[in-house]
Amino acid sequence: MSYNVDSKGYYGDFGGAYIPEMLYPNVEELRQNYLKVMAEPAFIESFNALLKDYVGRPSPLYFAKRLSEKYNTKIYLKREDLNHTGAHKINNTIGQILMAQRLGKKRIIAETGAGQHGVATATVCALMGLECIVYMGAVDIERQAPNVARMKMLGATVIPANSGSKTLKDATNEAIRDWINNPVNTHYIIGSVVGPHPYPDMVARFQAVVSEEIQWQLQEKEGRKDPDYVIACVGGGSNAAGAFYHYLDTPSVKLIAVEAAGLGVDSGESAATSFLGKEGIIHGSKTLLMQTPDGQITEPYSISAGLDYPGVGPMHANLFKTKRAEFIAITDDQAMDSGLELCQLEGIIPAIESSHALAVFKQKTFKPDDVVVVSLSGRGDKDLDTYIKHFKL
Numbered sequence: 001m002s003y004n005v006d007s008k009g010y011y012g013d014f015g016g017a018y019i020p021e022m023l024y025p026n027v028e029e030l031r032q033n034y035l036k037v038m039a040e041p042a043f044i045e046s047f048n049a050l051l052k053d054y055v056g057r058p059s060p061l062y063f064a065k066r067l068s069e070k071y072n073t074k075i076y077l078k079r080e081d082l083n084h085t086g087a088h089k090i091n092n093t094i095g096q097i098l099m100a101q102r103l104g105k106k107r108i109i110a111e112t113g114a115g116q117h118g119v120a121t122a123t124v125c126a127l128m129g130l131e132c133i134v135y136m137g138a139v140d141i142e143r144q145a146p147n148v149a150r151m152k153m154l155g156a157t158v159i160p161a162n163s164g165s166k167t168l169k170d171a172t173n174e175a176i177r178d179w180i181n182n183p184v185n186t187h188y189i190i191g192s193v194v195g196p197h198p199y200p201d202m203v204a205r206f207q208a209v210v211s212e213e214i215q216w217q218l219q220e221k222e223g224r225k226d227p228d229y230v231i232a233c234v235g236g237g238s239n240a241a242g243a244f245y246h247y248l249d250t251p252s253v254k255l256i257a258v259e260a261a262g263l264g265v266d267s268g269e270s271a272a273t274s275f276l277g278k279e280g281i282i283h284g285s286k287t288l289l290m291q292t293p294d295g296q297i298t299e300p301y302s303i304s305a306g307l308d309y310p311g312v313g314p315m316h317a318n319l320f321k322t323k324r325a326e327f328i329a330i331t332d333d334q335a336m337d338s339g340l341e342l343c344q345l346e347g348i349i350p351a352i353e354s355s356h357a358l359a360v361f362k363q364k365t366f367k368p369d370d371v372v373v374v375s376l377s378g379r380g381d382k383d384l385d386t387y388i389k390h391f392k393l
């Protein structure tokens with residue numbers, strides 16, 4: 001049994017492509033071409049060259065000595081925070097912009113919640129000289145002014161979504177509407193391992209560079225390519241998918257997926273999708289999602305903007321259901337404390353998303369000779385205001 005996608009686009013019971021008929025030509029064009037394009041030597045060469053010289057890969061695998069001493073185990077941090085634009089999201093947007101070029105697309109659309117994926121998309125559009133339209137909920141535009149400014153500086157057009165709760169899911173609806181109306185010239189860059197097949201698989205493959213690097217970096221440092229544990233936070237699940245990818249079918253490597261409990265899993269203010277979610281369809285794929293008894297999507301909550309997504313990618317829904325990965329929910333307060341601890345023990349200010357992954361060390365005891373790799377998905381510059389308010393700095 002494999003934990004990877006099957007030929008029909010499913011991870012166990014989850015995944016697929018539940019799309020309106022009018023979207024079928026776009027998704028089918030991508031499905032028929034993505035693996036072929038990704039296997040072309042010229043594509044691989046362009047992707048690798050940009051990852052190296054533009055993103056700054058390989059990202060270091062850093063042995064966190066003081067953190068390791070504190071928790072009496074061997075902790076390595078995979079430093080995605082050092083990438084250009086400050087997180088792992090750029091790995092995927094570089095891959096997708098090259099894909100869009102190969103498919104002859106001239107116009108790029110994206111949805112964004114907190115604005116991080118919008119910035120990563122606007123960045124690669126500027127790099128390639130392609131038109132970029134980012135849909136963003138009107139409420140999020142208010143809340144995330146610095147990222148809106150970044151997108152505008154990078155030449156993108158930001159269109160407010162004024163329907164519904166005026167947040168991410170409404171922005172996604174607007175983006176899909178745009179795509180239906182512009183099927184020939186437009187590519188939709190999705191920001192995580194979510195959406196209809198082949199998106200979750202395509203995004204996971206672009207992010208897989210993370211675990212590919214961990215394998216040889218760990219070989220150099222520990223004399224073995226497999227750690228005992230890989231820990232990553234999960235919003236939609238792309239940094240986790242990248243960090244897990246080459247270990248999915250290696251059972252000796254234990255996988256820990258960390259979700260945002262918000263104010264507590266049972267508080268009504270949470271984003272712990274696997275614990276709270278039920279099977280349903282969101283953004284074209286069958287997965288676990290937070291919903292009311294009659295199937296309306298519930299607004300998620302987390303202090304970290306990147307984790308408050310009401311669903312989880314189908315790969316992770318399957319990892320949860322099959323118990324291949326252990327899922328742990330971390331509250332706002334626990335994450336913030338662990339973020340501050342990393343600052344003070346290692347001199348690294350993590351994104352609040354990544355702080356959730358670090359908080360596992362307070363929940364779970366590891367053995368002294370366990371090798372534990374944590375995906376440090378992003379840097380904390382974007383979160384300074386939130387840290388300042390939380391700690392009254």
Ligand SMILES: *Cc1c(COP(=O)(O)O)cnc(C)c1O
Pocket residue numbers: 087088089116191192193233234235236237238239240306307351353354377378379
């Ligand atoms: C967006 C984001 C996440 C959550 O997205 P995934 O697709 O679950 O990885 C995590 N960390 C950072 C720094 C982010 O920007």
